Amino acid sequence: MAVTTAVCNQFKADLLGMAVHAAGNTYKLVLIKNGHTGTYGAGTVSVGATVDGTGTPSTTLLGTDAISASNSTMGTYPVTGFTLSGFSATLQSTTGCLDFTAPAAATGTTISASGCILYNSTQATGKSLACYAFSGAPIVSTVGNFTITFPSVGASTSLIQLA
Amino acid sequence: MDEPLIHTTKGNVPVSSLVYQTAWDIQETHIQFVERYLDDTGEVVKQNAHVYALPAAMTASNELSEA
Numbered sequence: 001m002a003v004t005t006a007v008c009n010q011f012k013a014d015l016l017g018m019a020v021h022a023a024g025n026t027y028k029l030v031l032i033k034n035g036h037t038g039t040y041g042a043g044t045v046s047v048g049a050t051v052d053g054t055g056t057p058s059t060t061l062l063g064t065d066a067i068s069a070s071n072s073t074m075g076t077y078p079v080t081g082f083t084l085s086g087f088s089a090t091l092q093s094t095t096g097c098l099d100f101t102a103p104a105a106a107t108g109t110t111i112s113a114s115g116c117i118l119y120n121s122t123q124a125t126g127k128s129l130a131c132y133a134f135s136g137a138p139i140v141s142t143v144g145n146f147t148i149t150f151p152s153v154g155a156s157t158s159l160i161q162l163a
Numbered sequence: 164m165d166e167p168l169i170h171t172t173k174g175n176v177p178v179s180s181l182v183y184q185t186a187w188d189i190q191e192t193h194i195q196f197v198e199r200y201l202d203d204t205g206e207v208v209k210q211n212a213h214v215y216a217l218p219a220a221m222t223a224s225n226e227l228s229e230a
Contacts, residue, residue, distance in 0.1 A: 005192050005218075005219050006219055007221040012221060105213075108170075111212075116216070130219040131219070132192065132216045132217070132219065133192040133193070134193050134195070134214060135190045135191060135192045135193070136190045137188070139193075139195055139212045139214050140210060140212055141211060141212040142172060142207055142208070142209055142210035143170060143171055143172050143208070143209050143210075144198070144209050145212070145213070146211075146212050146214075147211070147212070147213040147214065148214055148216060149214065149215045150215075151215070151217065151218055156218075157218060158218055159216070159218055159219070160219055160221075161218055161219070161220040161221070162221055162222075162223060163220060163222045
């Protein structure tokens with residue numbers, strides 16, 4: 001199965017609905033394990049009400065495709081994903097941009113990840129905003145740090161761009 | 164001074180007993196920087212992974228032209 005970097009279609013509808021997402025909500029970035037069985041990308045709707053590494057993966061549930069204690073050494077990485085701070089919605093010229101501050105490194109991890117999902121954990125179903133693929137070989141840590149770094153704010157660099 | 168130890172899959176070992184390697188992997192979707200520590204058999208006993216996520220974009224047409 002594949003992970004594709006894309007803004008989630010459901011997020012587009014949620015934006016036009018003008019009621020789902022708010023700056024004060026809690027946003028998280030959850031890793032997708034290498035060897036996942038679900039397909040993740042524009043069609044991903046949500047990660048599920050509870051991200052605990054259980055359940056059959058689907059467009060509305062990350063389930064067993066999450067990095068969890070059953071498939072990884074978690075170290076300081078929480079099964080629900082990195083909690084993001086620094087919500088920043090800006091206009092860069094004519095492009096709307098959404099960015100966050102990169103989370104602190106997870107330490108003591110043995111993780112193999114093929115991608116990640118940005119989602120809103122305040123929403124009961126964990127509505128997804130975007131998926132990010134790690135194409136090629138998975139990202140692997142071994143008894144070490146797992147660090148995610150975000151691009152800088154900009155019309156062509158921001159984490160999520162609406163042109 | 165005691166020699167510094169580093170935590171690996173083989174427990175805490177002297178850092179000087181390991182080979183330290185770095186590698187970059189530049190992909191269309193992300194950039195990865197890896198730090199590897201190998202023991203004297205060549206086994207990776209510790210690896211730090213740092214990934215730079217590249218953006219996702221969507222477009223919304225807000226201009227309509229009349230022929």
